[in-house]
Amino acid sequence: MLGWAIGFLIIALIAGVFGFGGIASASAGMAQILFFIFVVLFIGSLVMSLIRRAG
Known part of the structure; x- marks a missing residue:
């Protein structure tokens, strides 16, 4: 489960860098x-x- 949390955190960081606010949130x-x-x-x-x- 910790792996899933880290995965979603990485997706949020990448989406935030590229400006996808909804996906990052x-x-x-x-x-x-x-x-x-x-x-x-x-x-x-x-x-x-x-x-x-x-x-």
Whole structure:
């Protein structure tokens, strides 16, 4: 999922350089959403790992 976020970020940067505002905005939004999903899943995985280790 992090790969998708990085991919959308690169598309947004390239589109922003060439002046495609709508495409850059949409790609940046998708990258942001995927990044936050990745962070939430990472934190959930970390918490579950700590719970299993304690038990």
